Amino acid sequence: MSDNIFYEYLNKGSLFVNKNKISPHYVPEKLPFRDEQIKELSLWLSPALKKEKPHNIFIYGKVGTGKTSAVRHVVNQLDSISKENNLCLYTLYLNCRNYQTKHAILFYCVQSFYPDKNFVGYSKSFIYDKFITFLKENELNFVVILDEIDKIKDREIDDLIYTLSRSNDELGVGSSVSMIGISNNLFFMSRLDPRTKSSLCEQEAVYPPYNAEELKEILKQRVSLTFKENVVLDSAINSAAAMAAKESGDARTALMLLLKAGEIADMNKKDFVTDKEVHLAKDKVEHEIIRSMVLTLPVQLQLVLLAITERSESPKGILKIDGSYEENVLYSGEIYDTYIVVSNKYGEKPVSMRWFREYINELEAYGFISTTQSGKGVKGNTTLIKLGVDSKSIKDLLEKEFNV
Ligand SMILES: Nc1ncnc2c1ncn2[C@@H]1O[C@H](COP(=O)(O)OP(=O)(O)O)[C@@H](O)[C@H]1O
Numbered sequence: 001m002s003d004n005i006f007y008e009y010l011n012k013g014s015l016f017v018n019k020n021k022i023s024p025h026y027v028p029e030k031l032p033f034r035d036e037q038i039k040e041l042s043l044w045l046s047p048a049l050k051k052e053k054p055h056n057i058f059i060y061g062k063v064g065t066g067k068t069s070a071v072r073h074v075v076n077q078l079d080s081i082s083k084e085n086n087l088c089l090y091t092l093y094l095n096c097r098n099y100q101t102k103h104a105i106l107f108y109c110v111q112s113f114y115p116d117k118n119f120v121g122y123s124k125s126f127i128y129d130k131f132i133t134f135l136k137e138n139e140l141n142f143v144v145i146l147d148e149i150d151k152i153k154d155r156e157i158d159d160l161i162y163t164l165s166r167s168n169d170e171l172g173v174g175s176s177v178s179m180i181g182i183s184n185n186l187f188f189m190s191r192l193d194p195r196t197k198s199s200l201c202e203q204e205a206v207y208p209p210y211n212a213e214e215l216k217e218i219l220k221q222r223v224s225l226t227f228k229e230n231v232v233l234d235s236a237i238n239s240a241a242a243m244a245a246k247e248s249g250d251a252r253t254a255l256m257l258l259l260k261a262g263e264i265a266d267m268n269k270k271d272f273v274t275d276k277e278v279h280l281a282k283d284k285v286e287h288e289i290i291r292s293m294v295l296t297l298p299v300q301l302q303l304v305l306l307a308i309t310e311r312s313e314s315p316k317g318i319l320k321i322d323g324s325y326e327e328n329v330l331y332s333g334e335i336y337d338t339y340i341v342v343s344n345k346y347g348e349k350p351v352s353m354r355w356f357r358e359y360i361n362e363l364e365a366y367g368f369i370s371t372t373q374s375g376k377g378v379k380g381n382t383t384l385i386k387l388g389v390d391s392k393s394i395k396d397l398l399e400k401e402f403n404v
Pocket residue numbers: 022023024025026027028030031032033034061062063064065066067068069070184218251252255
């Protein structure tokens with residue numbers, strides 16, 4: 001027998017047959033409970049089949065409600081029918097986390113139009129000209145999918161949408177530009193200029209969270225692709241579905257729970273994945289979820305959150321007017337001051353107090369903080385803020401994000 005330390009892993013069986021199929025990047029061929037959404041998407045994009053401009057579409061909903069998967073699924077199908085029938089269609093998916101300005105997005109488009117050329121260093125107007133010329137010369141209907149569109153910088157978004165929709169005037173007949181915007185942020189739309197809103201949201205859809213029964217079905221389908229037969233017990237599926245439904249109705253959380261549970265079972269050389277492994281997976285997954293929630297917040301919200309975590313390092317207790325004592329609370333005014341310092345430090349223009357209050361409401365809606373009114377007596381009537389998540393780990397995460 002070999003004494004190589006890897007020998008035991010080489011021969012060790014795994015409960016997985018294809019782990020990739022449970023990863024967040026895998027686009028499933030079937031998306032149960034999204035038939036309607038898929039149908040409406042295909043209807044909105046169908047003008048492309050007649051070489052006409054598809055509608056602009058805006059889709060929003062909480063994380064893990066199948067937005068990205070549904071859009072990619074439909075666009076993949078559109079691409080393949082377009083290839084079969086020589087339609088003049090060009091689709092391009094991009095995640096705005098990686099392209100946060102108008103120029104970065106146009107640059108990415110042009111670079112993808114001309115993969116053999118290198119456009120680094122060319123002026124913005126040159127890039128825009130190339131963008132138009134390519135579509136015009138090839139008579140293309142272009143559909144750009146702007147996933148996580150709320151990640152585009154506040155001051156860029158109106159300009160981007162305006163430029164993309166205006167480009168249709170320049171293109172004239174024969175070619176067009178359409179966009180599909182996707183957002184995990186439920187408040188994004190309220191931040192848009194009314195003109196931007198009406199042009200982006202020509203058609204819009206909100207994807208609802210899944211309930212426990214739906215999550216069970218989604219998990220069952222995925223288990224059959226990912227794990228060996230009969231190794232994942234119903235108890236595991238039920239627990240993962242129930243946990244995810246209770247937290248958020250998010251299919252990603254449910255799938256991640258099963259993935260980690262499977263890994264735990266493998267590590268412990270178990271023959272089955274049971275609810276026990278799912279419970280063990282819960283902490284790890286929760287940490288992961290908070291992390292990705294923080295990273296998917298729009299930059300301004302991240303800055304407010306960072307200011308809150310900085311302030312939380314020296315929290316004060318407050319004696320309220322009714323005589324009760326609140327521990328670890330912060331005044332919204334002092335957070336605003338810190339927020340301005342933090343924004344300047346990272347080169348972002350701070351927003352006004354009015355927008356800042358909106359952001360505080362958003363952070364509360366996402367469950368990062370809780371707020372109460374002080375009641376008269378403490379500095380007039382001010383909003384008191386309490387952080388609901390671990391301050392240190394979020395601060396580290398955000399500082400890393402801003403320092404790249
Ligand atoms: N209806 C569904 N059926 C099967 N898997 C789904 C469904 N909805 C979401 N998923 C899975 O859940 C995860 C999150 O979905 P995703 O489309 O990324 O959500 P969103 O973009 O809304 O955050 C992905 O792994 C995806 O495959």
